[in-house]
Amino acid sequence: MDVKTEKINDVALVVLAGELNMDNSNTLRVAFKKILKENSRKILVDFEKLVFIDSSGIATLIEMFQNLGKLNGRMCLCNVNKRIIGVFEVTKVQKLFNIFVTREEALRSFCEAQ
């Protein structure tokens, strides 16, 4: 899996590619921690190039979601493919995340929330 982070205004964009699983979910955890350290409180995770997610991956996302919640931050997902939506549905976590179809839509939602 590949994790790339960039900053769009005050939103930290995390672009994931490949498979997010047990073996590499820590890479994402480290990236998240770094973002929090840099005082970003708005995180957008782009799933466009992510093909697979397992329970560890979900755990990492939930962990981030909870940590951000404690800091009054906000996390959104975008470009989530059908298969991963299916996984979210099975685990019933789709209700926890703010999931947007496109990146632009998600970014707009951050602005509106302000």
Added chain:
Amino acid sequence: MSKTILKYILGILFLLGAAVVLWGGSWFHVFEKNELDVLDLMFRLRPPIAVTDRVVIIEIDNSTIKKIGHFPFHRGYHAKLIDALVRAGAKALVFDIFFSEPRSGDKDMLDAMSAGRNVYLPYVFELAPQKPNEMARAVNYSAQNLSPFVSVAKGTGYINVISDPDGKFRRVPLFVHYGKVKYPALALLVGSDYLGTSLAQDKIPLDENSNLIVNFAGKWVNTYQHYSFGDVVESYEDQTVGKKPVLDLNIFKGKICLVGYTADGTTDLHPSPLEPLYPSIGIHADIINSMIHKKFIARASRVMNLWILVALGVLILAASLRASPLQAFGFLLEIEAIFVIISVMLFNKLGLWIDVFYPLLITGLVYLLCTLYKSILHFKERIILENEFKIAKQIQESFVPAALPEVDGFDMAAVMMSAREVGGDLYDVIKFDEGTLGVMVGDVAGKGISASLFMTMTVSSFKFFAKPQVRPQETLFSLNEKIFRETASNRFVTLYYSLFNLKTRVMSYANGGHLPVLYLAKDRKDAIALDVDEGLPLGMMNSAYSGRQIKFDSGDVFIYYTDGITEASNTQKEMYGFERLKALVQIKRSLLAGQLLDEIVKDVMKFQGKRKQQDDITLIVIKVL
């Protein structure tokens, strides 16, 4: 004696042994030949050193022999040379030639020598084998000049050189004891006379045997001014008859003229650091050059070499034990490079020669041994850890049913296959009483020891909360609350729990984020997923859990599974999926539970092909009879 004490003693003995070997290797110059090779390399690589123009070399070379026409030649030629140089005002005339038997022209030569009184003659001692830390000692003369020559010479000195273990000549004894008298080397005598200093040269650094290490100034042809004996004599003859000489003899004014053989077949050649054949006359020139410029080669003492070795060894030892092998290797290379640079600088600037080869060898060895030692330790630790894993696996296995309970009217089979030593899947089948059966399957997020510990905690808590009279959604609610409250880590577990009431033939179920049970009713063609509306995985956050019920009947099939089945992937990264499972169960619906379970596992394995099992697989098949 206990094993630990024995180990300590062995360790200390090993360290002592290593220290003795290290010390011995340095102290006794075990790698002397290699150190000498390094010294030669330093001689070859160093920038040119200052060479005096006050030393000139007069060679009896091939052209001289051609000019004179025969060899050995009439001593009158030597007389002419002496005359020529004396008249030109040469400061000293040093022969590296023996006049040990009478020959025609001796009288002319004696006259010339007496007139000039600045001729030095050589002799050779027969040296006793040199003992360590002892000055060279002679037992006899092995070559001498005729006494009339000696009596009119300004001085005489021996020209012995000492051969090193590799056969090269790098040292000259500064003095030799013969009888009770100390005799000086020819070059020392000439140099001291020239400089007007005393023979007692306490500023010249010597090796342990009072030998001087020759500071080779360069290659023979490139160093010092060279003149042909024949040319000098011819110029002198021309000058006396009023002809224009080939050489202006005034160039020899104030010079130290070294006369020796270099013609083919006559030369006195020795292998030196700079070239395999170096005329011994060059060695005299090098010694005089050193005396004039006060630039000598000094070898570091054994104690100093030992300290350097200890310092480097400790540095590398500490780095090798602390850093990773790769980091330590980088450090080793850096330290060795710095050490070599310092050694070269010391040699070039101060003429100090320290051992280089042995410290490099030892630091490399220290690094290798440390790395080996560390890898052996790691290997042992790994074995211990692997054993721990095996024990953990056994403990974990005790948390899933060893055998399924016998329940009238139910045909059941279950399997759990961990992808690693310890897994994160869990299941339980509990026969509460004759009328109720509880079936649970779950999956802890993450793998390994921590997941397996979480799994055992979940199973224990589940057993505590699961009761026949409590609805599954209530059990999950209590379980979630406990896990969420009590576990600090961000772990969670997906869990599906169902209760079969055998009397009413109703199955009630709740689901905490797990894969829904696949249900195939006897009278239906298609299997369906039994899922609920609400219920997050357990341990994530507070959540509501909803439940549902269905009526079951004879011939119905329930399949409980984990994502190890549906997410099993092949080399093309396709997943097995719910649909494949569903289709298989529909086709094989008539099989017994055990057979159906085998068919599913076989199909999943076949689908995976050569790809390794990625996740734990848990599968429970229940058929209502």
